[in-house]
Amino acid sequence: MKQIKGPGIFLAQFASDDIPFSNLDDICKWAAGLGFKAIQIPSWDARFFDLNQAAQDTSYCDEILKKVASYGLSISELSTHLQGQLVAVHPAYNEMFDGFAPEHVKNNPVARQEWAVEQMMWAATASKQLGLNAHATFSGALLWHTFYPWPQRPAGLVEQGFAELAKRWLPILDAFDAAGVDVCYELHPGEDLHDGVTFERFLKAVNDHPRANILYDPSHFILQQLDYLAFIDIYHERIKAFHVKDAEFNATGRAGVYGGYESWVDRPGRFRSLGDGQIDFNAIFSKLTAYGYEGWAVMEWECCIKHPLDGAAEGAKFIEQHIIRPTDKAFDDFAGGAADVEFNNKVLGLS
Template structure:
């Protein structure tokens, strides 16, 4: 097991807070707002050029300096970039073609090729900004077949993951060349949605060392998974952490699939930090125990609470849960050191 470590934070993923009005319509405004709430780091999404224009930064290193300056002015660190939408667009089933239209410019005909180009820009932006990690979704080629009825062909899932690998392989190489880890976020609605599918995805890419995990326990609650055990199973690969709460309210009328209901009516739903059922004391302890020293980043998605209230409470919640790990054993003063072989045998009662 790795040496215990103190994680960084609190951080915040800005994606859900972007809006049409100040301070939520620009990176300087969001930075000022986040710093004022006590956040120390920001995970910045890459799908909105108003906030971060990855194509422009990829063309000009001067733009990267401007971004670093904006964050430094507010005492913030850029922890990761988020490119989940581009990852999903890279490989999505035709059933999602209408939904995908909302995620790319109207004049884009080949959304997968466009997404691949954007991901290359993101890799170059990470390098220019000195960001070591980027969060992505895997895509959703086989998600429509997640429940095996009608019975699916035996080779369908294998070919789906092989195609994922074909599309991701050059992207992974681009990020590797940039010195950046790709943190895949297991997420319902994506082909990589749990540990088993992550293993399959990573194996299809030759277990490339740049393929890491973004750990988000809320997605595991909605799937009935052991989110604490997930840390033990995959700790060496966890390189990013979304602190997001959730709850699953057992129901006689609906279950994990949600009955096509709105979020507020689904048995499984996301909540603001502290309002759900996740045992974050166990989560933070497990990550610290396994040596996770990355960022603890708030991702706010709640069907009840106002976003601004969730952010303000979330900053304090994360700060309160981060464990500053001890540098010495609590019983160090009582430990006997350097006993001779004969002293050890005496302690065992083996010699007089």
């Protein structure tokens, strides 16, 4: 068994134009002061990181690593959640997802997708040059508007949708394979990859590509009422990244899984700060440790009630307290002995 690394923190939800959240030095100092050991960097945020330069210039990557290390931190992963989303966008979402794109490709879906693919290619190279072995992203979606089958989905629609998604991602997965980096899709409502079944569909469509893996985030599973512990038993070999995020689901007589278009605070399913929700993290950390997960445990803060600074301070301690140091011996070793073929034959009645 291996020990999970952590605690780490995803910087995206904390980034702002206010110090200490406006530049890499200050946010690293802040995160380290709370007890975090790693940062997950949103690669689209120029206040922290220049993805283009990182892909072109190894000295820039060395400078970033040196700067982060000066605060006692590591980089857990780069994130391309926004760029990955734009690899596949259904036209119904064009206007809303244009907000994820730079000005020069807005209102131009073809150029926007090309930009997103280029960003992913850069992320593969940058991750390699930073010495990383995992990468966090979204899959995008062509089918999400049909997730509830009314009207009835046309025959073959789902298969065609996943075939097209695979076609778009295969060159990216190959680039990450060449870089020696796993692509870890955060399985998330709004993405075509949002649960185990859809991940399996995608995996089949990309011919079981070795770099097609999972960013495990149980908060998205409890909101879908999916068994997030059984998920680990099924997919542990593909879990290569981990967002530690809490959530709760409290169905009422008025709303359930779909939420009734309510604001987050009024939805039956909602994200909470670590320890304030319903997720059994003792069981999660135990399962991941038993299965040999050796990546980072990274806090993603998205609570609809608690202040983010309180959530971050509590989250570092929460993760640290849940990381298990694996045992190096069996608890009953004291009662055993060395292997003895003759003695074992006697126990088996074979002598």
